[in-house]
Amino acid sequence: MARTKEQNDKMSLATKKKIMEAGLKLFSQKGFSMTSIKDIAQTAGISTGLIYRHFSSKDELFGELLENTIRELSKAIQFLSSHVSPLQAFAEMTSDLLKDIRSSEELSCYFLLVTRSILEEEALVQLAGLQKSDLSLFEKAAELIEKGQELGEFKPGNPFKLSLLYFSAIQGMAQMKLFMGERYIAPEVQDIMALLLR
Amino acid sequence: MARTKEQNDKMSLATKKKIMEAGLKLFSQKGFSMTSIKDIAQTAGISTGLIYRHFSSKDELFGELLENTIRELSKAIQFLSSHVSPLQAFAEMTSDLLKDIRSSEELSCYFLLVTRSILEEEALVQLAGLQKSDLSLFEKAAELIEKGQELGEFKPGNPFKLSLLYFSAIQGMAQMKLFMGERYIAPEVQDIMALLLR
Amino acid sequence: MARTKEQNDKMSLATKKKIMEAGLKLFSQKGFSMTSIKDIAQTAGISTGLIYRHFSSKDELFGELLENTIRELSKAIQFLSSHVSPLQAFAEMTSDLLKDIRSSEELSCYFLLVTRSILEEEALVQLAGLQKSDLSLFEKAAELIEKGQELGEFKPGNPFKLSLLYFSAIQGMAQMKLFMGERYIAPEVQDIMALLLR
């Protein structure tokens, strides 16, 4: 008879994953408008029509990728909150982020996807959720910074402002890496930490 | 004949200026693909056809704006080089850049235009020129940093790497400002300088 | 081997019948272009692929339904010819057609299918056959009308023209019924017969 349901599900899932990987890569590299459905299909090695079996529109695909981003950011929030020493938490997070940036891997793409999605006005609906999520990341970080300031490890000043300073710098690094490619030389953890420590 | 040649030239120049201002504003706000020629014409208060008397294509308009950016960056390079104290040079440049970012003014737009132009693959031709110009900015800055290191003012380490660190952070700030709008709180000069000083 | 040839044939036949019923219903309700193969498959309770085991294309399915229509019309022709009294023949046929229209049943669908197939230019091939068949229906009816005129029962005038008048009206009723649904009030037999009688 036909394929079994499990076989179909497996195929379907594999295809969806291919599409999302291609989408993440292309959207974060070229932006929403510059990335065509055909591009994504070619990168994923499938036909254009097949994308519409998994996502009802280009916007929806983009939206789902953004939601993933939110989820990834939430994980980072969790990570920050669950650590005891603010200093250690930031050091580890910075180390992870720089590693990602160096290797241009997924999280780095996510960071840029966020940036792009904001600059392009697509996805206005998701944006609300995204900005909130992003802000709450900044706020969680700010709380940690405040705790660090009490411990005398972090430099004094408005903790939220310092949080923004930190993430702006990280974002700039991801962008620059994408811009310069192999010629980019990523900084060391302590270079970034200098923004926060006394 | 009604108007004199000079009058025509003056009008022509004024029109071109209007187009470039509109282009800079829209491209840096919405990105290359999201900005239509009609948008630019409306913002400039002229007809679409007139744009093509001054620029042979949308790409060319974009390219010319990029070239302007390069020129602006060159000025920054000049500024850096002509100052005696590296520390003072960086402090002043940082102050200027942060001021621009705070007020979202022209130079800030230029910065984002560069970023966008890199992410969108339009303007591949100009890119080469831009990257070179950009790199030369980074290199000039690196030279200054090196000098500063010799004077014991700057922290030790690969000067080019520190230069990248500095400009990445600046770029991240500009992006974040655009993202968050009024909610963004720009850092102080010494917060940024912490990246470079011991 | 599991099933016998006969069992397979029976299943096959049952499937084909289900497809044709679904096709007739949907094509006459929504028209050729608005009806998708997926629609038909779902209505028939089978997979899309299976339709192509029975019909080589959507057009062919439509064509076969049209051929059925021709066959139905032929039966009406036979019916007309075999009756002695032209008056009685028309009265009975009219009664049957109005009954169909009132109940929106199969023959009514067929009528509309014909109409639709003519308006949509699909099925150009079948059309030839259909028009011929249709014309021959009109001609048979015309012959009967002529006979009725000789008997003094029908009004004088070009018999073919009267035949067209009659079938045009019937077709209009079918259409109007579909249009208005429950709000439609079908006429009585004698209302239609007034077109033909003195």
Next chain:
Amino acid sequence: MARTKEQNDKMSLATKKKIMEAGLKLFSQKGFSMTSIKDIAQTAGISTGLIYRHFSSKDELFGELLENTIRELSKAIQFLSSHVSPLQAFAEMTSDLLKDIRSSEELSCYFLLVTRSILEEEALVQLAGLQKSDLSLFEKAAELIEKGQELGEFKPGNPFKLSLLYFSAIQGMAQMKLFMGERYIAPEVQDIMALLLR
């Protein structure tokens, strides 16, 4: 300088008229789905893109044509209402409609457009308005029939039912004409009037 505003308006109006004529012809002949924007553009002798300068979508073009139809039907209603003798009113209207059908002219197309729009589920919004308008035509006609019945000119029976009978027949004629083309022989006024008179 440029074209004057009047010249532009004239060109614009002429183009819009060409589009609407092509649309009316093709939609009523082939139906909404079978008619492509390319078809309309070719028939109108313009480019596809130009259609979108006058109508924001295919649906809107169709909708505007439907609104025209409503307006035409309203005129017919006015015509009916303003005449003194019901008999004369119907005779004249019938004469006009048959003339249109014979020459396949505009009003005939409008009639079929209505029919098609109902069969295809596009234009659901307009449909409400259309059906109401159509019904009010039937009701106006019914009133006239009732008056005629009081004068003893029209046959007895439910006036609304007779009204439907009349318009169904007219609609059937229009359809048949389109179907058979030159081979169609239209009936005389009194042939149709036989539906209503004693």
Next chain:
DNA sequence: TATGAATGAGCTTTCATTCAT
């Protein structure tokens, strides 16, 4: 035989670009 994932041609729609005025 039966399934539904996968394909790709073709449709609607957008927009950079041209050109008559």
Next chain:
DNA sequence: CATGAATGAAAGCTCATTCAT
């Protein structure tokens, strides 16, 4: 020089059809 109507290539999306299982 200035306009905006007109063009047509290219994008997003649909759906008849194929094919591996």
